[in-house]
Amino acid sequence: MSFPARRLRRLRRTPALRRLVAETRLSVDDLVAPLFVAEHLDEPRPVASLPGVVQHTRESLRKEVAGLADLGVPGVLLFGIPAAKDPEGAGAWDPEGIVQLALADLRAEVGDDIVLMADLCLDEYTDHGHCGVLGPNGSVDNDATLERYARVALAQAEAGAAVVAPSGMMDGQVGAIRAALDHGGHHEVAILAYAAKYASALYGPFRDAVDVRIAGGGDRRAYQQDLRNAREALAEVALDVAEGADVVMVKPALVALDVIAAVRAAVDVPVAAYHVSGEYAMVKAAAERGWVDGTAVALEQLGALKRAGADIVLTYFAREVAELL
Ligand code: PBG
Secondary structure: OOOOOOOHHHHHOOHHHHHHHOOOOOOHHHEEEEEEEEOOOOOOEEOOOOOOOEEEOHHHHHHHHHHHHHHOOOEEEEEEEOOOOEOOOHHHOOOOOHHHHHHHHHHHHHOOOOEEEEEEOOOOOEOOOOOOOEOOOOOEOHHHHHHHHHHHHHHHHHHOOOEEEEOOOOOOHHHHHHHHHHHOOOOOOEEEEEEEEEOOHHHHHHHHHOOOOOHHHOOOOOOOEOOOOOHHHHHHHHHHHHHOOOEEEEEOOHHHHHHHHHHHHHOOOOEEEEEOHHHHHHHHHHHHOOOOOHHHHHHHHHHHHHHHOOOEEEEOOHHHHHHHO
């Protein structure tokens, strides 16, 4: 009988051996928790399609973020749900807008103990649900939207955001936001760019969480990327880095592992991956039926993002995983 000289099973024999030779690891330090805060709520409101996730009040958000900071989670990403929406999405840059108020609360509560990030987009604030303002032909007007994004960036920076995260996929958004921040003296505020963001059915539960319905049953395929394309993602990332992105993000995560790996190989800035609402909801739904071990599957999925090359993982599992690790 002959044996192969190298037996790979030798290094899998015990948990300590496996730990020692693990090529990648998921740690609390990797995590960013996306959080929702709504105007005019008396108490937190559960989001049916995202079990365990709520629309926070300012008060409950404050407690949640303090708890996450205690657990060692290094970042949170805020989304606002305004009481009223309009065609322009003016609530997004109103100094009294919900995210601005929440940012100021959190600055006072946790300061720089946790990185305060604000999603920078208009879709939660527009009555038509698109990520920008509409032109006369009904499509999203790129450059008119950039002007609004610049206002949002300033409002968020002034309220205390350490990082702004443009997610609207307008051409030139990172450059426009960097210029606005610098002009306003906010040189320290960083930009986490949703650089390769694909149009995806996996955002469904998120839209429930932020009360967004796109007018006329529309979609975002005219500005978000087509999932059939990977080279295009590298072009998006290169432009964002050239325009001043400090961190680039790929989204959704599991349907774009190849893109995460390619982006990691192409740039030197930190790479983030967003494990989105639908990815979370699918695990939760199957776990509720007893069909999969939800926690184990979550760890496998988030671990795969690290293996693909992500430095930062945005996930609705952040608290659960932080409590576990
Ligand atoms: C846009 C935005 C979306 C998500 C993050 N930022 C929705 C969209 O593009 O339609 C989705 C996040 C998720 O599904 O968890 N503001």
